[in-house]
Amino acid sequence: MTATNATKSVLEGMYAAEAEYLAAGGPGEASFAPLAEFFSPHVVLHQAEAMPYGGTWHGHQGMERFFLAMSRTWESFEMLEQDFLASDNTTGTAVVLTHVRARARETGRDLEFPILQTIAIRNEQITEIHPFYWDTAAIADICANPAPTQHQSH
Numbered sequence: 807m808t809a810t811n812a813t814k815s816v817l818e819g820m821y822a823a824e825a826e827y828l829a830a831g832g833p834g835e836a837s838f839a840p841l842a843e844f845f846s847p848h849v850v851l852h853q854a855e856a857m858p859y860g861g862t863w864h865g866h867q868g869m870e871r872f873f874l875a876m877s878r879t880w881e882s883f884e885m886l887e888q889d890f891l892a893s894d895n896t897t898g899t900a901v902v903l904t905h906v907r908a909r910a911r912e913t914g915r916d917l918e919f920p921i922l923q924t925i926a927i928r929n930e931q932i933t934e935i936h937p938f939y940w941d942t943a944a945i946a947d948i949c950a951n952p953a954p955t956q957h958q959s960h
Contacts, residue, residue, distance in 0.1 A: 812930060813890075813898075813900050816844060816930055817890050817900060817927075818890075820841065820845075820932060821888065823844060824841060824873075826840065827841055827873065828876075828877060828883055833870065833874040834874075838869070838870045841873070842866050843931075846929075846931040846932065846933045847866055848933065849864070849865060849866070849934065849935070850862060850864055850933070851863040851868065851869065851937075853872070853937060854938075854939055856943065857939070857942055857945060857946065858875070858949045858950075859872060859876050859879055879911060879912075879949055880908050880911060881909040881910065882908060882909045883906060884908070885904050886907055887904070887905040888905075889903045892927075898926070898927065899924050899926050900924070900927060901923070903921075904921045904923070905918065905920055912949060912950065913952045913953070914952075914953075915949075915952070916948075917944065917945065917948045919939065919940055919944070921938070922938045923936065
């Protein structure tokens with residue numbers, strides 16, 4: 807089933823605001839205010855511990871700190887394709903499948919990967935997010951280790 811209009815509107819609005827925020831340079835370069843309106847003041851984001859920005863992030867201040875950590879990790883983070891699924895309720899849990907192309911700031915390495923997120927929405931605001939990554943080890947490796955050099959044999 808596809809996302810309801812209200813749910814899809816919240817999700818599309820949040821992802822558009824996130825893309826603008828990151829494109830503008832993120833924390834210190836762009837205002838968090840356009841993003842904040844999509845999140846409950848009590849929002850909770852659960853990131854996998856193996857991620858460079860792993861942990862649990864609480865409230866608007868937590869989300870601002872998360873986006874700071876994310877922008878320190880990624881030089882670019884492009885959402886190539888997204889599918890939105892939700893129940894027919896105006897509140898409940900939505901599922902978003904996003905295909906991402908990203909470049910690690912520290913290493914300059916590129917990676918494409920899927921993220922599946924469950925997103926709880928109440929009163930047209932996001933209250934809880936659980937991202938699921940296909941391969942957290944590959945993401946951590948891309949972010950921490952320069953590309954292997956190839957040796958030529960003589």
